[in-house]
Amino acid sequence: MRAHFWTVVPRLLPPPAAGLRDAAWRGSVVDPERGPVPLGGWFSEGARRDVVVVLVHGLGGSAESHYLSATAAACQARGLATLRLGLRGSDGKAGDFYHAGLTTDVAAALAAPELARYERVALIGFSLGGHVALRYATEPHEARLAAVAAICAPLELQPAQRFFDRPSPAAWPYRVYILERLKRLYAEIAAHGPVPTPVERVQRVRTLREWDALTVAPRFGFSSAEDYYARASVGPRLRQLSVPAMLVACPSDPMVPHASIATAAAAAGAALDLRWVRRGGHVAFPADLDLGFGDARGLAGQLASWAARVGSEEFSSRSLSEAPCGAGAAAATT
Numbered sequence: 001m002r003a004h005f006w007t008v009v010p011r012l013l014p015p016p017a018a019g020l021r022d023a024a025w026r027g028s029v030v031d032p033e034r035g036p037v038p039l040g041g042w043f044s045e046g047a048r049r050d051v052v053v054v055l056v057h058g059l060g061g062s063a064e065s066h067y068l069s070a071t072a073a074a075c076q077a078r079g080l081a082t083l084r085l086g087l088r089g090s091d092g093k094a095g096d097f098y099h100a101g102l103t104t105d106v107a108a109a110l111a112a113p114e115l116a117r118y119e120r121v122a123l124i125g126f127s128l129g130g131h132v133a134l135r136y137a138t139e140p141h142e143a144r145l146a147a148v149a150a151i152c153a154p155l156e157l158q159p160a161q162r163f164f165d166r167p168s169p170a171a172w173p174y175r176v177y178i179l180e181r182l183k184r185l186y187a188e189i190a191a192h193g194p195v196p197t198p199v200e201r202v203q204r205v206r207t208l209r210e211w212d213a214l215t216v217a218p219r220f221g222f223s224s225a226e227d228y229y230a231r232a233s234v235g236p237r238l239r240q241l242s243v244p245a246m247l248v249a250c251p252s253d254p255m256v257p258h259a260s261i262a263t264a265a266a267a268a269g270a271a272l273d274l275r276w277v278r279r280g281g282h283v284a285f286p287a288d289l290d291l292g293f294g295d296a297r298g299l300a301g302q303l304a305s306w307a308a309r310v311g312s313e314e315f316s317s318r319s320l321s322e323a324p325c326g327a328g329a330a331a332a333t334t
Contacts, residue, residue: 019073020044025083029108034193037088037096039105043114044072046081051146051311052118053082054109058127058283059100060181062090067126067151067283067299074296074304080311081118085109087129092185095193099216100128100157101232103136110142120146122310124303126283127152127256130247131234137245138237146310148245149303152283154256155238155247155264157229163257165207174255179205186215195219235264239271246273246306248291248299255282 022044028036041063046052053075057065063086072082087105089097098105110121121144125133130153137148154160164175183203190199196218205211212225222228238245247265251258265274279286287298294305 019077020069021076022072022082022084025112025114027109027112029088029105031096031104034096038094039088039109040086040091040093041109042072042082042084044076044082045114046076047079048081048311049117049119051080051120051122051307052115053080053122053124053307054106054115055082055084056087056106056123056125056129056133057085057090058125058129060178060185061126061129062086065126070300071124071303074300075307078304078308080304080307081115083109083112083115087132089185089189092188093192095189097186097189097215097219098132099212099220099228099232100131101135101228101234102220103132103139106132106136107142110145118144120144120310122147122149122307124149124307125151125153129153131155131157134241134245134247135232135234135237137243138234138240141242145243147243147306148241149306150245150247151299151303152249152253152256153247154260155233155235156260157233158226160256160260161208161212161225161229163260164255165209170254175206175208179208179211182211233264235267238264238268241268241271244273245271246275248275248277250277250280250282250285253280253282 022042025041025043027039029039031037055068055071057063057068063084068084072084075082085106087098088094106123121142123133123136123145125131130150133148134150134153137145164171183205186195186202187199189195197214202214205214209225212228216222217225217228222231249261265272275291277285277289285299289298289302291302293302293309296302296305
């Protein structure tokens with residue numbers, strides 16, 4: 001019940017606006033089938049030029065999701081530049097949509113002229129956005145990418161889908177909430193471009209697997225939902241991480257199960273710094289959360305301190321992973 005509390009309550013509160021100093025940002029990504037596809041978000045120049053923090057939302061989220069706003073505000077308070085990136089279609093204004101293994105939107109955002117002046121990039125993704133961020137770091141990427149942090153991200157997509165679709169009263173509210181948001185966005189996307197399945201059929205979707213089978217698989221050339229999960233999952237690729245990467249996760253997360261993280265993280269070895277947080281929910285944790293990154297407690301404050309280290313002169317992979325709880329796949333904190 002505590003995990004449900006931490007997951008639900010932040011979504012019932014007004015999005016944090018205090019301290020935000022950013023303006024609307026527009027970019028685009030060139031898709032091999034669709035051509036130029038618009039991207040949106042919110043950008044703040046910051047006072048520092050050593051690092052820009054790029055934030056990526058989760059499934060059904062957007063550049064205005066509360067966890068992105070809170071983290072951006074904390075980063076801006078430290079003088080850091082931020083880009084709250086909305087993946088394609090997340091605002092309903094593009095004739096296309098994203099999936100968990102599609103990294104070209106991130107690549108296009110990092111190549112935007114507004115980000116060219118910054119020496120390093122710190123990439124932070126939440127939930128599915130964390131999966132996208134980790135996947136990007138295992139592929140050929142922007143040379144300025146210095147570190148990646150993923151918050152409550154699955155590493156294996158099929159165990160996460162099965163957990164999300166399980167026939168349990170505890171799973172039903174989350175499933176309805178996310179799918180209703182996705183279906184609303186799909187209808188808006190269909191007004192701007194072709195979609196693989198008629199909107200009327202997609203409106204009857206009741207599970208995430210059905211959603212992926214009717215939308216993601218046919219749009220991006222996967223033979224099935226299972227083919228998508230197998231080919232897009234970042235878990236088997238984690239040893240290809242070329243920059244320091246941290247995953248913050250909660251064992252009792254009601255949306256992303258332990259099984260979708262633990263095995264893949266163990267196989268990754270030292271390539272991934274996995275930090276299990278005992279108290280919390282899905283992308284939400286107590287205000288006194290301490291990951292070992294400075295005195296600013298709470299998830300947003302700790303991530304801002306982590307990002308500030310990416311831009312520091314003494315930056316190194318070791319300095320990022322130092323924390324009182326230790327580092328590596330077995331690390332844990334309260």
